[in-house]
Amino acid sequence: MRTSISDKTRLRALIDAEARRAGFEAVAVTRPDAIPRAPARLAEFVADGFHGSMDWIAETIERRAEPSTLWPEVRSIIVLAMNYGPDRDPREILQKRDRGAISVYAQNRDYHDVMKGRLKEIAGKIVARAGGDVKVFVDTAPVMEKPLAEAAGLGWQGKHTNLVSREHGSWLFLGTIFTTAELEPDAPEVDHCGSCRACLDVCPTDAFPAPYRLDARRCISYLTIENMGPIPREFREKIGNRIYGCDDCLAACPWNKFASIASEAKLAARNDLREPSLSELLLLDDAAFRSFFSGSPIKRIGRDRFVRNVLVAAGNSDDTSLTPVVRGLLDDGSPLVRGAAVWALSRLMASSDFAKLAASAMKTESDAAVRDEWLSTLPDAEGS
Incomplete structure (x- = not known):
């Protein structure tokens, strides 16, 4: 033209x-x-x-x-x-x-x-x-x-x-x-x-x-x-x-x-x-996540990926008060969330307590990636 x-x-x-x-x-x-x-x-x-x-x-x-x-x-x-x-x-x-x-x-x-x-x-x-x-x-x-x-x-x-x-x-x-x-x-x-x-x-x-x-x-x-x-x-x-x-x-x-x-x-x-607050974000289920991030670009990644990120931050926080809510996510429906919770707990809990928790959790955990998280984060594992 x-x-x-x-x-x-x-x-x-x-x-x-x-x-x-x-x-x-x-x-x-x-x-x-x-x-x-x-x-x-x-x-x-x-x-x-x-x-x-x-x-x-x-x-x-x-x-x-x-x-x-x-x-x-x-x-x-x-x-x-x-x-x-x-x-x-x-x-x-x-x-x-x-x-x-x-x-x-x-x-x-x-x-x-x-x-x-x-x-x-x-x-x-x-x-x-x-x-x-x-x-x-x-x-x-x-x-x-x-x-x-x-x-x-x-x-x-x-x-x-x-x-x-x-x-x-x-x-x-x-x-x-x-x-x-x-x-x-x-x-x-x-x-x-x-x-x-x-x-x-x-x-x-x-x-x-x-x-x-x-x-x-x-x-x-x-x-x-x-x-x-x-x-x-x-x-x-x-x-x-x-x-x-x-x-x-x-x-x-x-x-x-x-x-x-x-x-x-x-x-x-x-x-x-x-x-x-990390403690508040860790409590978000799918409905609460969608509501809280309505209109936000964050909503596009979905609740599971977002909570995965928050759990990594929790593991880096040195804030042991987060331990109970993180522990509650070991029963989450998403393997992505459960695996991230394992890593966070390995950083927040005493080694002996974490080892006991791992022994119990491994009896019921069926997802291979989550089991690998448990194994890699145990005190005698190479690196974490």
């Missing part, structure tokens, strides 16, 4: 105005062919197995790497960013071991829901003004938002692989509007990381084999969210009290000093998710 220079200018002014009205802090435009290096980088990521069990990445690799493959009619891509900057350093809670640390982005409503409706409103205004067609994406389709945002000039992909902005630090949600309208692209941003390694050195699990490369299999966000099985033993202590995601690499970025705090009405944290 051909657009005159004057029409392009007016349409861009409309897009900028509507984006501000909808609460987006930044908006920029790029071309669908503006990320030529992305296909090779993505292919290397998958070839090295860094995507872990996220099979959908490998299955959609061609469409992810080339926007025009996803939608051949696209002529311009509008990238919009919404600030979710916290009002304090999210790492402070890591010292409060009786509390659960939830990633900043998940402490309020699901950002997909917040952003998608607003993007659709802007897209509708674009069609009303310029005609043609549009498609809206918010991390729910094979779109590589971060390389597109860099190409559009909103920021650059830092050494932690996340987008970094000179105005907003590392705290930006991204969404895209694909359009058949031809718009003038913005200039791409350049890398401003320099020699800084703050985000790499702070990672508790050494998830960065090299700058700009992430091995998701070692990332706490992956382990507590995408990973469906038990948390691998080598990472459990390192996870600490992080029960959903991890903000360490984001929070360590020096560019955050320029970031503003998210609007209270938009994406500020729910008070009950800032420092939730």
